[in-house]
Amino acid sequence: MKLVVPYAAGGGTDAIARLVAQGVGEKLGQSLIVENNGSAGGNVATQQAAKAEPDGYTVLMANQGPMVVNPHLFKNVKIDPLTAFDPLTLITAAPLVVVVPKNSPHKLLKELIDHAQKNPGKLTYGSAGNGSASHLATVLLAQEAKFQATHVPYRGAGPAVNDLLGGRMDFMVTTVPSILGLIQSGDVQVLAVTSKTRAKKFPEVPSVAQSGWPAYEATAWYGFVVPKGTPKDIADKIRKATVETITTGVVRERLEAEAAEPIGNSPEEFTAMMKAESARWAEIVKKASISVD
Amino acid sequence: MGDFFSNLGLGFGVALSLQNLGLAFLGCLVGTLIGVLPGVGPIATIAMLLPITFGLDPTGALIMLAGIYYGAQYGGSTTAILVNIPGEATSVVTALDGHQMARQGRAGVALGIAAIGSFFAGTVATLVIAALGKPLTGLALLFGPTEYFSLMVMGLVFAVVLAHGSILKAVAMILVGVLLSTVGTDLETGEERMTFGLPFLSDGIDFAVLAMGIFGIAEILRNLDHTETRDVVRQAIGRLLPNKDDFRQAYKPVIRGTLIGSILGILPGNGAVLGPFAAYTLEKKIAKDPRRFGRGAIEGVAGPESANNAGAQTSFIPLLTLGIPPNAVMALMVGAMTIHGIIPGPQVMTKNPTLFWGMIASMWVGNLMLLVINLPLVGLWVRLLKVPYRMLFPAILMFCCIGIYSINSLPTDVMFIAFFGLVGYALIKLGFEPAPLLLGFVLGRLMEENFRRALIISRGELTTFIDHPVSAGLLIVAAVVLLIALQPSIRKGRDEVFVED
Structure with missing residues (x-):
């Protein structure tokens, strides 16, 4: 199994991804190998994961940038991340x-x-x-x-x-x-x-x-998603192992040390949240008129 | 002063425990190995090994990871000397004279002096960190985008002035290097520049790809068309370790290199890359017979190698005293610290004194281990050159391809080293030197980004570069050096820094 991480090895979130990968791997009885690719703001990794076989052997670390911001920011994003994946669970929103x-x-x-x-x-x-x-x-x-x-x-x-x-x-x-x-x-x-x-x-x-600005909220969030069409029972297994990993032991401590609470919500909640985030960032990006070719 | 010794004593108490000694040894060994394998860098290795360190106590984990880091810095020089492949930006200049020494059958001497110079530099840099770490932090904060830009200008002027042969060709190569560094996504606007819409170019050209192609692959091509030169490399092995004469020639460059490297290593944003270049430039400038440089001068290995290692060491200062990682490897160290519940920052020294001083002491222990690991290996490495070239070169090619693929898992990177190999070969044939190109490439991006940052901060006022005293000073040095070089009488005596025969 592999976990696709849409940024280069070595950042703080990469370290958490590796911790989670280790825990999930142990729970599923196989190794979950982390594959980093930070090219083009994470878009390359996200596209690769979207195109992977939906057989449960590919998991994507879905974070805010490539999932809900980049499609509005970059002109050459070729997939719609919201429809290309089946969300599993939100890990945290820091x-x-x-x-x-x-x-x-x-x-x-x-x-x-x-x-x-x-x-x-x-x-x-x-x-x-x-x-x-x-x-x-x-x-x-x-x-x-x-x-x-x-x-x-x-x-x-x-x-x-x-x-x-x-x-x-x-x-x-x-x-x-x-x-x-x-x-x-x-x-x-x-x-x-x-x-x-x-x-x-x-x-x-x-x-x-x-x-004094009650509407304001901005968090750095990330969770796990699998390519669309991954068999439900396999997806559930991965989700269960992930939620167990993040809400206990070293991952929990590590997240809390960064002022981030482990979440581990349901696929439905995660989907709804991404939709809302996508709509919100579309608006913000448009207003700020920032764009990346 | 008493504090200083009791602190160091505390540190050595930690670093010399059996477990930590073992971890330092393991780290240095792994680091040396990945340094020797072209392409496989410390960043990927440390990231992969991070989960293994969870079970260790934080001090032990950091000692091992730090060992990998400086082990890799050292191992990178081995390939630069033996097969002309600089694995890191900091070993580009080592390849210049180091590989020439290897061709003359003095590979063992080059490797030996690199190991000994590095050890000396590491020892001094450890003391610098222990004694002056805190006050030197101020130096790092003094350097903003404005100062950085001027430092880069000075670096490029050094390369122009001291380049070998035609000044025009050297300038051309530097400019090509700078241009290559601008390929990719623009940091400020996010626009893609000169990528021809190709996705694999959107993040720019990887240094390892460029260096491996233009040095390593080009070197193989060149060896393949001169049968006689490659025979020289494999037959004449010569003395294994440096003798008295070598030491007499090398000890001053080692001291100067250590000083330069230590200072530049403290600067944020990878200032350490300038260290070896500056040390080489200085050695060449003050040498009695600068023409020896590029033809196997031992000073050209001793100075930059010491600067390289000193810089690798002092680049821990911003991390240890402020918690700010100056480069990607240090960012990983931050990750390792936080996983173990230590928050990198100014309080590490007071809150976790055993970790802080233990790590500093372990740097010296690690350097000693590198010497212990590498001196006996010199014989082994040198014997590698005895392998018939027709068997050696496919192996080097294969390692390059695997190594480069392992960085980004991109097949295009492998094709790129082949392309740059051909470019490098053509450049050698036409009498252009690849070293200024690499220098331009490394400094170009830092220079452009800092130039633009400085202008944003000053709201477009160019006078910012003169108003800041440190920046003005650096620019004055650059201008003076350039003026001296342009004076015809001195120009006649101008000598080469980047020599490719």
Whole structure:
């Protein structure tokens, strides 16, 4: 069996994918081999998985980018990810955090945004790349809170965080693992989390929605899907093994350390959620008029 | 100071436990092996081995993974010297003189000095991390896109000024390299550039593909049309280890290379790649007889190899002190730490002192192990050259193909190394040097992206490059070097850095 992961080996989510693959493999009594391919924002891997035999030997790590954002962002996505796969279960939906350097005058999200509204285009933010979760979450924040800021894309969160610390960026929306150490040491301040409500990991930090923009929500989510037409009994087996793996032991701990709760919902819930997400991001991408050829 | 020693003592207490010694040895061994196999890189290996480390305690796991990383850096030089295939950007310059030494029957000496230079550099870099890790973090933060761009300009100017033979050809090669680096999806707009709509080009050209084709495959083609040169390689083996004279020639380059590599290694965003190039340039510039470079000068191996290893070591500084991974391998280390419940960041030093100091001490232990593993292997590697070429070259070709396929599982990558092999062969025949092309390729992308970032941040003001003192300083150095080179009298004495015979 193989697990197709739509990004290069080595990222935080790849590490989780490998943990889950190991657990699922053990439960099913065979090895689940991880195959990484990060080409074209994950689109290549997603297309390959869509074309694979629906015999239960191929599972795709379905994440937000290739599943619901890229079809609206890239012009050359040849498949509709929502119809090409049978969803199994959502693994998690991790919140991102809005952070500013420790010497920033803004102690509340509201102050930062007030400042941004009064100085359109003057503030600079970094992201892990064009179309990354960190970029899209900031675009959405700018739309909801009606401000303009200048985007500087990096390759991955690391170098962007470096420039945030160096005082060259005013703020950043980034994933928890990419900045957790610096939050704990006090080198950056968290102004808000991007989930609908507070995250258990940061009980004292409000969500963006609670800070005055109730419609705002942006999470980095991923789950498992199989190619359309995979026999139901096999799909159920894989789903069961996956849910057991993510809700217990090391995977659970690892997810919680990143402020992400393991979910493991039903295929129906996962399908409905992806549909809603797809519609929402179509709107956001259109409004922001970002597009990738 | 007392703190420093008690900390190091704590570290060695951890690193010298039987289990951790064993893990360091295992890591170094695996690393050396994957470094020697062309194409198979540390990133894929560490990612694959990550799940195996779950059962270990975090310190042991990180010691092993770190061992793989610097083992691979070292092993990459072995193939660069023996068969002219630089596995990593950092071993490109090692191939220049290292492989020439091998052709002259001094492969053992080249491998030996690389091992010893690396060990020295590793020792110094370990001390640097232990003593100055924290204050040096400031240096990393000082370097933003503006400074980075100017650093890259300086790097390219060095290559132009010191390139061998026709300056025009060298500039042309650098520009081709820069152009090749722009193939793929544009970081800012997401537009595909020069991909001809081909999906496998949308992420650009892989460094390993380009280097393997233009160096490795081209070298095989060249060997196949000169029977006499390949006989030289396989028959004359010569001394196995460096002698007194070799050491006398090499010790200063080792020290200088260590210094340069240590400093550049700290910079974020893969500044370490410049280290070996800068060390080679410097050695050549101050050599009494620069013409020896590219023809098997031992300094041309000792300097860059030391810089390479020192940089590999000090690139742990941003990870250990800030939790910011400067390159993909370090990003994996972050993954490994978080799996074990350790949050990389400034607090690792105080919250997990045994892990922090244990890892630093294990770097030195790992370097010692690399020496122990590799010196006896020198004889074995050198004997490999005795294998008749008609049997050796299909094996090299096969390993290249398997290795390159294992990176992205793309058949097109394999076809690409064949294509670049032909290109490389044509370039050799026409008297163009591939090394400046690779340098342009490596620096081109960093240069373009940082240039654009710097301009976005400054809102389009070009003066940003002069307003920032560090950036201005680097540009002034670049301009001075260029001016010196353009003066006719000095130009006559200008000598080559990138020599391909």
